[in-house]
Amino acid sequence: MLLRHTPTEIKEREALTVNPAKTCQPIGAMYAALGIHGCMPHSHGSQGCCSYHRSALTRHYKEPVMAGTSSFTEGASVFGGQANLLSAIDTLFTVYNPEIIAVHTTCLSETIGDDLNQIVGKAQEDGLIPPGKRVIYASTPSYVGSHVTGFSNMVKGIVRGLPVKSAAKSDTINIIPGWVEPSDMREIKRLAKEMGVPVTVFPDTSGVLDSAMTGHHEMYPKGGTPVADIVAAGANKHTLALGAFASEEGAKALEVKCGVPFTTLDLPIGIAATDRFIQKLSDVSGKPVPESIADERGRLVDLITDMQQYFWGKRVALWGDPDQLVALSEFLCDIDMRPVYVVSGTPGKAFAEKMKKILADIPEAKCKNGASADMFLIHQWIKNGKVDLLLGNTYGKYIARDEATPFVRVGFPILDRVGHSYFPLVGYAGAIRLLERILNALLDHKDATCPETQVELTM
Amino acid sequence: MTTAILEKRRAQVATVKDGKASIACAKPSLSGSVSQRACVFCGSRVVLYPIVDAVHLVHGPAGCAAYTWDIRGTVSSGPELHRLSFTTDLRERDVIFGGAEKLERALRVLIARYTPKAAFVYATCIVGVIGDDVDGVCRKIAVETGIPVLPVRSEGFRGSKKDGYAAACDALAGLIGTLEPAEPVPPYSINILGDFNLAGELWILEEHYRRMGVNILTRITGDGRVDDIRRAHHAKLNVVQCSGSMTTLANHMKETYGVPFKQVSYFGIEDMSAALYDVAAFFGDPVLHEKAAALVRDEVTRLLPLIESYRARLTGRKAVIYVGGAFKTISLIKALRLLGIETVVAGSQTGRPEDYDTIAGLCNPGTIIVDDSNPVELSTFARERGADLFIGGVKERPIAFKMGMAFCDHNHERKLPLAGFEGMKNFAEEVYASLMTPVWGFVRNPRKGGAA
Numbered sequence: 001m002l003l004r005h006t007p008t009e010i011k012e013r014e015a016l017t018v019n020p021a022k023t024c025q026p027i028g029a030m031y032a033a034l035g036i037h038g039c040m041p042h043s044h045g046s047q048g049c050c051s052y053h054r055s056a057l058t059r060h061y062k063e064p065v066m067a068g069t070s071s072f073t074e075g076a077s078v079f080g081g082q083a084n085l086l087s088a089i090d091t092l093f094t095v096y097n098p099e100i101i102a103v104h105t106t107c108l109s110e111t112i113g114d115d116l117n118q119i120v121g122k123a124q125e126d127g128l129i130p131p132g133k134r135v136i137y138a139s140t141p142s143y144v145g146s147h148v149t150g151f152s153n154m155v156k157g158i159v160r161g162l163p164v165k166s167a168a169k170s171d172t173i174n175i176i177p178g179w180v181e182p183s184d185m186r187e188i189k190r191l192a193k194e195m196g197v198p199v200t201v202f203p204d205t206s207g208v209l210d211s212a213m214t215g216h217h218e219m220y221p222k223g224g225t226p227v228a229d230i231v232a233a234g235a236n237k238h239t240l241a242l243g244a245f246a247s248e249e250g251a252k253a254l255e256v257k258c259g260v261p262f263t264t265l266d267l268p269i270g271i272a273a274t275d276r277f278i279q280k281l282s283d284v285s286g287k288p289v290p291e292s293i294a295d296e297r298g299r300l301v302d303l304i305t306d307m308q309q310y311f312w313g314k315r316v317a318l319w320g321d322p323d324q325l326v327a328l329s330e331f332l333c334d335i336d337m338r339p340v341y342v343v344s345g346t347p348g349k350a351f352a353e354k355m356k357k358i359l360a361d362i363p364e365a366k367c368k369n370g371a372s373a374d375m376f377l378i379h380q381w382i383k384n385g386k387v388d389l390l391l392g393n394t395y396g397k398y399i400a401r402d403e404a405t406p407f408v409r410v411g412f413p414i415l416d417r418v419g420h421s422y423f424p425l426v427g428y429a430g431a432i433r434l435l436e437r438i439l440n441a442l443l444d445h446k447d448a449t450c451p452e453t454q455v456e457l458t459m
Numbered sequence: 460m461t462t463a464i465l466e467k468r469r470a471q472v473a474t475v476k477d478g479k480a481s482i483a484c485a486k487p488s489l490s491g492s493v494s495q496r497a498c499v500f501c502g503s504r505v506v507l508y509p510i511v512d513a514v515h516l517v518h519g520p521a522g523c524a525a526y527t528w529d530i531r532g533t534v535s536s537g538p539e540l541h542r543l544s545f546t547t548d549l550r551e552r553d554v555i556f557g558g559a560e561k562l563e564r565a566l567r568v569l570i571a572r573y574t575p576k577a578a579f580v581y582a583t584c585i586v587g588v589i590g591d592d593v594d595g596v597c598r599k600i601a602v603e604t605g606i607p608v609l610p611v612r613s614e615g616f617r618g619s620k621k622d623g624y625a626a627a628c629d630a631l632a633g634l635i636g637t638l639e640p641a642e643p644v645p646p647y648s649i650n651i652l653g654d655f656n657l658a659g660e661l662w663i664l665e666e667h668y669r670r671m672g673v674n675i676l677t678r679i680t681g682d683g684r685v686d687d688i689r690r691a692h693h694a695k696l697n698v699v700q701c702s703g704s705m706t707t708l709a710n711h712m713k714e715t716y717g718v719p720f721k722q723v724s725y726f727g728i729e730d731m732s733a734a735l736y737d738v739a740a741f742f743g744d745p746v747l748h749e750k751a752a753a754l755v756r757d758e759v760t761r762l763l764p765l766i767e768s769y770r771a772r773l774t775g776r777k778a779v780i781y782v783g784g785a786f787k788t789i790s791l792i793k794a795l796r797l798l799g800i801e802t803v804v805a806g807s808q809t810g811r812p813e814d815y816d817t818i819a820g821l822c823n824p825g826t827i828i829v830d831d832s833n834p835v836e837l838s839t840f841a842r843e844r845g846a847d848l849f850i851g852g853v854k855e856r857p858i859a860f861k862m863g864m865a866f867c868d869h870n871h872e873r874k875l876p877l878a879g880f881e882g883m884k885n886f887a888e889e890v891y892a893s894l895m896t897p898v899w900g901f902v903r904n905p906r907k908g909g910a911a
Contacts (some may be wrong), residue, residue: 016564052527062857077588084490095491111589146521248507375656
């Protein structure tokens with residue numbers, strides 16, 4: 001038993017986190033930056049940060065992940081990292097020739113007080129930024145928020161650095177997709193295209209972190225939102241921010257900077273949230289929902305109808321990032337399952353409030369986020385009251401094994417399975433696939449463990 | 460050579476000529492280079508992590524703990540405390556007011572709950588900057604709880620991964636010599652330093668030494684136990700692999716307790732055999748030597764037909780080796796040669812000048828040698844030299860695959876043991892399988908000189 005170290009008795013331990021259900025800001029900033037075409041993310045801190053983030057993203061995507069580091073030394077941590085960052089900007093442009101560099105800070109550079117605005121200004125003055133090239137930046141202290149906050153901060157950094165205000169507005173709709181997979185961003189673009197709505201999705205890691213095998217290593221794969229499109233985003237008609245935690249701040253900043261109004265929506269995961277997304281896209285663009293999308297929805301409803309008996313009353317434990325958990329919990333309730341334990345390491349009262357509403361009809365539900373809301377806690381909850389299904393990132397595998405419980409991997413990181421890069425979770429098609437995986441996990445478990453007399457050929 | 464080398468890195472790349480290559484190394488990385496290196500914390504964490512009955516508390520923001528949670532495939536024959544991730548998860552408030560008090564509370568909870576044999580407290584970047592008295596807290600909690608509580612000075616910015624190894628060795632030095640053996644130590648007793656029991660490799664070595672009649676007193680740190688480490692000074696010899704990480708400790712034990720050491724490597728037939736013979740030679744007992752010789756004969760006889768069959772099919776292939784420690788590069792060049800594969804690019808993240816001299820001596824003229832390299836260099840050199848195979852770690856794997864090169868993970872993510880004679884068999888199979896996988900036939904745009 002791998003996790004025999006998890007006792008059933010729950011004790012107060014707010015100074016100690018065991019098996020975190022989050023990680024730190026900079027990796028989110030790096031992920032967001034990779035969604036710009038020709039972008040080199042840059043980590044302003046010690047070498048290890050950059051190495052860890054690249055490794056973690058590579059383990060999740062099985063793709064090369066390029067990023068620079070300021071390689072802080074003892075001297076830099078005493079005298080400030082300006083010299084390191086200036087030299088890094090010079091090196092990156094000279095050698096790696098990116099379109100744009102997206103710098104994020106770390107706990108180290110934040111605490112010693114490096115001012116990115118000033119340093120990037122100096123790089124400009126010193127002529128280190130070649131004509132037509134750009135450097136954007138975001139402050140991402142690791143001791144505030146979580147990796148989701150880092151994503152949100154880099155989206156804000158993108159907005160601060162690129163879009164230009166325009167009096168004339170285009171028909172294009174901006175979509176900030178949230179921290180979702182390349183496959184999800186691809187699906188969002190497909191749905192918009194199906195509706196005939198011109199969109200600029202940013203950041204967009206499709207074609208970057210799910211790139212094709214070509215026989216060549218590309219520093220800058222062909223995907224990612226072109227810088228010019230993001231610059232033009234300031235002249236677009238409306239912004240849809242998908243996921244309050246990851247996307248709203250960026251959309252707000254774009255409204256303040258360029259006067260582009262925005263609507264915050266939940267991530268379009270599951271039927272109700274996808275309905276709201278499609279409806280809103282139709283409302284703001286004036287384009288009707290085409291029959292093809294109505295058909296996709298119909299197929300999802302058909303599947304739920306067919307298999308409803310297997311969903312009813314199933315107790316689910318889920319963990320991960322707030323935007324995903326909100327949408328997934330709503331979907332689980334909509335198919336008559338019971339999300340009884342929900343944990344996110346990402347702090348924020350808004351999450352607790354939102355979850356309270358979603359879980360209103362599930363009195364036994366427990367939900368915790370922020371300090372000591374970790375994988376250890378959710379395992380303890382499960383030990384005190386079994387569940388039928390686990391839904392979350394790879395770190396649930398110890399619990400799944402220890403408790404012999406069906407487990408469907410969603411979220412970040414997924415280090416031990418494939419599929420998340422290729423098949424979306426968002427949209428009606430994403431919901432069908434999620435249901436397929438949930439059903440298969442439940443039914444495989446039943447087939448493998450039920451008494452012989454109950455083995456059924458037809459399920 | 461090529462434009463792929465950063466101007467300021469020119470001295471860290473060389474081409475072998477007459478068995479020599481002059482290369483600069485042990486330098487801090489250039490800012491802005493996409494270095495494959497990690498930090499001090501990473502170095503300390505990977506070295507100490509395999510001690511399975513200690514708690515490892517990362518004092519810092521959650522990230523440093525999250526990224527090092529169970530990522531090293533090091534296995535335990537007993538407790539699995541090391542596979543949990545503990546952190547003080549420092550928040551903004553702690554950064555402003557100090558995190559020492561939170562560390563104290565975390566340690567108390569942790570030690571009360573798990574009753575570990577020792578606790579390691581890793582200081583991360585932020586702790587170095589805000590100036591928490593980690594040493595003081597550790598001393599206090601050690602007195603309170605009666606177990607060793609060891610600070611690890613692993614602030615990320617203090618240097619490279621190598622400095623992290625040294626910090627880990629310092630912490631280990633604090634344990635060694637603090638416990639006396641309950642029963643007499645057998646005469647032919649050694650410590651194994653620098654094997655981390657990835658995929659159970661240490662157990663293979665243990666079995667080899669046991670067959671020779673040599674007793675393993677302490678494993679540092681693979682499948683490690685705190686009490687064994689505390690008694691380690693009673694061994695007659697330290698057998699040191701991964702010299703980069705363990706030389707500091709070996710030197711300390713030699714100076715403080717008079718325990719001499721020998722450097723070895725367990726990768727490949729040649730080096731594995733030498734590791735056994737060297738130990739036999741140290742004890743000077745012909746019986747040991749005979750047993751070692753018999754063991755090597757047995758194993759090699761069993762292994763050679765297999766190696767021959769692979770060599771017949773692999774001869775002429777070319778490899779890039781880019782791994783963390785240079786000792787591994789050296790062993791791998793020899794192991795590949797046994798399989799008929801020529802190394803055309805060889806490098807490491809943290810090699811020393813003498814390591815690179817050895818490497819140059821082993822390689823054919825024209826081999827490119829790199830220190831602290833990066834993806835652009837590595838992929839350019841691989842293409843230029845027509846390599847078919849890449850041996851590296853997690854960050855290199857997808858680059859190799861994207862280029863249509865075969866790959867073998869010789870780092871934390873190895874799935875099978877690669878050490879010992881059995882490891883050589885696994886290595887040959889893995890290399891062969893990856894070079895021959897039919898997928899290369901489907902790549903539309905193969906590299907020039909690419910794999911079959």
